[in-house]
Amino acid sequence: MKSSANKVLLSGNHAVAEAAIRAGCHLYFGYPITPQNEIPEYMSEHLPKIKGGAFVQAESELAAINMVLGAAATGRRVMTTSSSPGISLMQEGISYLAALELPCVIANMVRGGPGLGNIATAQSDYFQSTRGGGHGDYRTITLAPCTVQEIYDLTQLGFYLADKYRGPVIIQGEGLLGQMVEPVELKEPDKKDLPPKDWALTGAKDRPGRMLRSLILEEGILEEHNWKLNRKYLEIEKKEKRFESFRMEDANLAVVAYGSVARIAKGAIKRVREEGLKVGMIRPISLWPFPGEAIRKAAEKVSQFLVIELSCGQMIEDVRLALAGKAEVNFYGRPGGGVIPNPAEFGRVISRNYYQKVRKAR
Amino acid sequence: MKKVFERPRLLKPATFHFCPGCGHNILHRVIAEVLEESDFRERAIMIAPVGCAVLAYFYLDIDVTEAPHGRCTAVATGIKRAIPNSLVFTYQGDGDLASIGAGETLHAAGRGEKVTTIYVNNANYGMTGGQMAPTTMLNQVTTTCSAGRSAEREGYPLDMSKILASLPGVCYVERVALTSPANVQKFKKALRKAFQYQTEGLGFSLIEVLSTCPTNWKLTPVDSLKWIEEVMTKSYPPGVLVDRKANRGDSE
Amino acid sequence: MLTKMVFSGFGGQGIMMMGYALANAVMKDGHEVTLLPAYGAEVRGGSANCTIAISDDEIASPVASAPEFIVVMSTPAFLRFQNHIKSGGMLILNSSLIEGETIREDIKVIPVPAGKWALELGDLRVANFVMLGAFARLTGLVALKSLEEALVSLFPARKAKLLELNQRALRFGYQTIEKEEK
Numbered sequence: 192m193k194s195s196a197n198k199v200l201l202s203g204n205h206a207v208a209e210a211a212i213r214a215g216c217h218l219y220f221g222y223p224i225t226p227q228n229e230i231p232e233y234m235s236e237h238l239p240k241i242k243g244g245a246f247v248q249a250e251s252e253l254a255a256i257n258m259v260l261g262a263a264a265t266g267r268r269v270m271t272t273s274s275s276p277g278i279s280l281m282q283e284g285i286s287y288l289a290a291l292e293l294p295c296v297i298a299n300m301v302r303g304g305p306g307l308g309n310i311a312t313a314q315s316d317y318f319q320s321t322r323g324g325g326h327g328d329y330r331t332i333t334l335a336p337c338t339v340q341e342i343y344d345l346t347q348l349g350f351y352l353a354d355k356y357r358g359p360v361i362i363q364g365e366g367l368l369g370q371m372v373e374p375v376e377l378k379e380p381d382k383k384d385l386p387p388k389d390w391a392l393t394g395a396k397d398r399p400g401r402m403l404r405s406l407i408l409e410e411g412i413l414e415e416h417n418w419k420l421n422r423k424y425l426e427i428e429k430k431e432k433r434f435e436s437f438r439m440e441d442a443n444l445a446v447v448a449y450g451s452v453a454r455i456a457k458g459a460i461k462r463v464r465e466e467g468l469k470v471g472m473i474r475p476i477s478l479w480p481f482p483g484e485a486i487r488k489a490a491e492k493v494s495q496f497l498v499i500e501l502s503c504g505q506m507i508e509d510v511r512l513a514l515a516g517k518a519e520v521n522f523y524g525r526p527g528g529g530v531i532p533n534p535a536e537f538g539r540v541i542s543r544n545y546y547q548k549v550r551k552a553r
Numbered sequence: 554m555k556k557v558f559e560r561p562r563l564l565k566p567a568t569f570h571f572c573p574g575c576g577h578n579i580l581h582r583v584i585a586e587v588l589e590e591s592d593f594r595e596r597a598i599m600i601a602p603v604g605c606a607v608l609a610y611f612y613l614d615i616d617v618t619e620a621p622h623g624r625c626t627a628v629a630t631g632i633k634r635a636i637p638n639s640l641v642f643t644y645q646g647d648g649d650l651a652s653i654g655a656g657e658t659l660h661a662a663g664r665g666e667k668v669t670t671i672y673v674n675n676a677n678y679g680m681t682g683g684q685m686a687p688t689t690m691l692n693q694v695t696t697t698c699s700a701g702r703s704a705e706r707e708g709y710p711l712d713m714s715k716i717l718a719s720l721p722g723v724c725y726v727e728r729v730a731l732t733s734p735a736n737v738q739k740f741k742k743a744l745r746k747a748f749q750y751q752t753e754g755l756g757f758s759l760i761e762v763l764s765t766c767p768t769n770w771k772l773t774p775v776d777s778l779k780w781i782e783e784v785m786t787k788s789y790p791p792g793v794l795v796d797r798k799a800n801r802g803d804s805e
Numbered sequence: 806m807l808t809k810m811v812f813s814g815f816g817g818q819g820i821m822m823m824g825y826a827l828a829n830a831v832m833k834d835g836h837e838v839t840l841l842p843a844y845g846a847e848v849r850g851g852s853a854n855c856t857i858a859i860s861d862d863e864i865a866s867p868v869a870s871a872p873e874f875i876v877v878m879s880t881p882a883f884l885r886f887q888n889h890i891k892s893g894g895m896l897i898l899n900s901s902l903i904e905g906e907t908i909r910e911d912i913k914v915i916p917v918p919a920g921k922w923a924l925e926l927g928d929l930r931v932a933n934f935v936m937l938g939a940f941a942r943l944t945g946l947v948a949l950k951s952l953e954e955a956l957v958s959l960f961p962a963r964k965a966k967l968l969e970l971n972q973r974a975l976r977f978g979y980q981t982i983e984k985e986e987k
């Protein structure tokens with residue numbers, strides 16, 4: 192039994208809000224959308240009570256993300272949250288945030304799409320988050336929690352990384368994770384070694400004026416700007432890959448899954464292990480940068496990978512890229528917005544894949 | 554025996570998903586009744602909003618498309634320009650029209666698009682569980698202004714009908730409170746007139762309906778009607794805000 | 806061991822409060838726990854339910870396709886959930902409100918007149934915690950004392966009277982079932 196002395200029960204949505212407030216994010220701009228309304232509601236209740244805090248219900252997600260842009264330009268910590276259709280509307284702003292190198296955290300409690308879809312949980316926004324989403328040559332750090340505690344931790348980490356690398360960070364939540372309630376330890380955020388915000392617009396008192404711009408017409412300068420951004424992305428790829436490795440020590444088959452699906456798959460793996468199947472899991476925690484080496488390295492011992500997603504197959508492309516044909520990659524997925532699979536279902540799929548391979552090998 | 558009450562033909566045999574006592578229930582029925590008259594049905598194309606009324610296509614047996622949240626009048630513009638002879642109308646909540654879709658609304662009206670908008674004002678975001686809307690009145694409590702809307706914190710409510718009525722491209726704006734059979738008749742009359750003006754090519758028309766949302770107001774259906782009469786109509790007084798044909802003196 | 810249960814009734818019966826109280830108590834006792842409220846379209850029509858999973862190991866899914874225990878506080882909840890319960894499981898129903906019998910022969914059905922007992926305490930609104938007390942005794946999943954302590958974090962300090970009443974309700978439900986068992 193673990194110590195639970197300083198734990199509290201929080202829903203995933205409230206954990207996002209509480210983590211942000213404790214990380215010093217006292218500015219929030221957002222627009223209602225299910226299944227994440229508990230976040231703006233919580234913020235509207237708490238932020239006005241904090242000195243210097245502000246909550247604004249924007250007239251749209253388009254406005255919300257640009258309010259975030261403005262607040263981020265002043266160097267203060269700021270966030271917005273939404274769910275899939277709202278995040279789509281924010282893409283223009285996210286492209287500008289990346290171009291202007293402004294730190295902020297954006298949480299997406301993914302729901303079923305495309306279009307209006309429905310409010311049930313899904314993982315169908317993987318491409319949108321990891322490929323930039325808007326126009327231009329940019330990337331957004333994307334962190335995918337699988338428990339409420341991790342939602343809390345990664346939200347705080349998100350603010351840290353946003354400040355460290357100057358850019359928007361996406362917390363890839365899911366409807367289910369936002370709604371569920373779990374014990375959470377309210378840790379204090381890490382703030383060490385962050386660079387000074389010597390770019391922030393605070394009024395040019397006793398210093399030359401500063402500018403934030405993404406319109407770059409001078410010959411060769413836009414290219415230089417993009418190279419600079421690229422160097423930053425390469426550094427992030429080098430330093431900020433995160434994943435969890437579960438029972439990989441003797442595995443013949445490796446499941447690759449993230450978020451809610453990973454926790455359900457973990458239950459499935461425990462079941463099939465009891466039947467003697469040697470199965471493990473690699474769970475990407477950062478979806479971008481994607482922990483490709485970890486998967487490539489696993490392929491030295493594992494010949495079969497099974498990607499499971501609550502979508503028709505998005506992350507599988509990154510797994511295939513990482514493996515570059517070194518191992519067999521299979522897929523099991525269901526479109527989001529429907530039934531939440533259970534460990535028994537995943538267990539059956541894992542066994543089937545496992546034995547098919549063994550039969551082929553004979 | 555003479556039938557005095559029957560289901561409008563254009564109302565599909567489906568059960569409304571709306572809460573008991575919700576104004577959307579009445580509006581859908583009345584729209585079906587108006588559309589049954591004359592040749593409206595065969596020309597009508599409706600744009601359903603994102604909001605509690607998104608499922609309009611399950612209930613009305615006419616051509617209906619969905620639009621992204623707030624974009625109804627832009628979609629309406631596209632349809633009307635493609636088929637100028639069609640009868641195009643949007644059905645939008647106050648969040649859809651006055652918040653996220655304020656830009657589209659203002660510009661469709663500004664251009665004088667020959668389309669009609671039914672604007673359902675229930676002073677909150679019904680579908681998402683009762684958050685503040687641009688129409689939420691000062692001191693009104695919602696889930697994102699739990700201390701009551703304050704001018705200082707959340708700012709003042711927006712009266713879109715009033716703003717739109719000032720635009721030259723707008724031919725007709727009327728506000729009705731959906732609180733009694735007599736008022737329902739007023740709405741019917743207004744809708745017929747708006748459709749008529751659209752057919753005559755007079756410009757953009759809009760009917761604002763003060764409509765109940767007992768669930769999020771946390772009132773009984775009966776008290777909700779009272780609340781419209783006693784509270785909402787103070788901020789949003791019913792009546793004709795503009796009628797350019799009548800003003801020109803050549804109305805019927 | 807992993808145990809899953811569903812609490813269900815209509816909105817206003819304090820179903821989520823029951824879930825929060827139980828989850829809080831087992832958390833303080835050092836167990837893993839998840840609580841999942843039904844959300845969205847499901848909530849329309851005035852129903853309310855939540856699923857709780859308790860374990861000493863990480864919990865894979867907060868969803869329960871076949872829970873061991875189901876508490877139903879209203880007739881619609883009874884009709885909807887009686888078929889979900891795991892074979893050999895236990896259905897605890899609020900017999901003050903629910904009439905009708907289950908067709909299941911493979912489960913244990915325990916009527917608890919939570920409404921009636923709450924009225925004996927002078928307030929129908931505490932039927933939820935009367936039921937939760939009875940639930941604790943019937944399932945042995947959580948100690949009465951843990952639940953009583955968990956309630957402290959659910960009621961703000963200025964509502965001491967309400968806290969006391971609800972704690973009394975817990976004890977009443979627990980002890981009345983205990984007496985009946987003897």
Ligand SMILES: Cc1ncc(C[n+]2csc(CCOP(=O)(O)OP(=O)(O)O)c2C)c(N)n1
Pocket residue numbers: 222223224225252276277280307602603604605606622645646647648649650673675677678679680681686
């Ligand atoms: C881009 C986008 N943002 C947010 C939402 C969530 N959403 C659905 S309906 C709605 C507001 C509905 O309010 P209103 O227009 O007043 O209609 P009502 O339900 O009150 O009739 C919102 C914000 C969405 N579907 N899409």
Ligand code: SF4
Pocket residue numbers: 570571572574575576577605675679680765766767768769
């Ligand atoms: S939430 Fe309000 S607007 Fe929506 S159906 Fe219910 S009563 Fe009507």
Ligand SMILES: [Mg+2]
Pocket residue numbers: 646647648673674675676677678679686
């Ligand atoms: Mg509304």
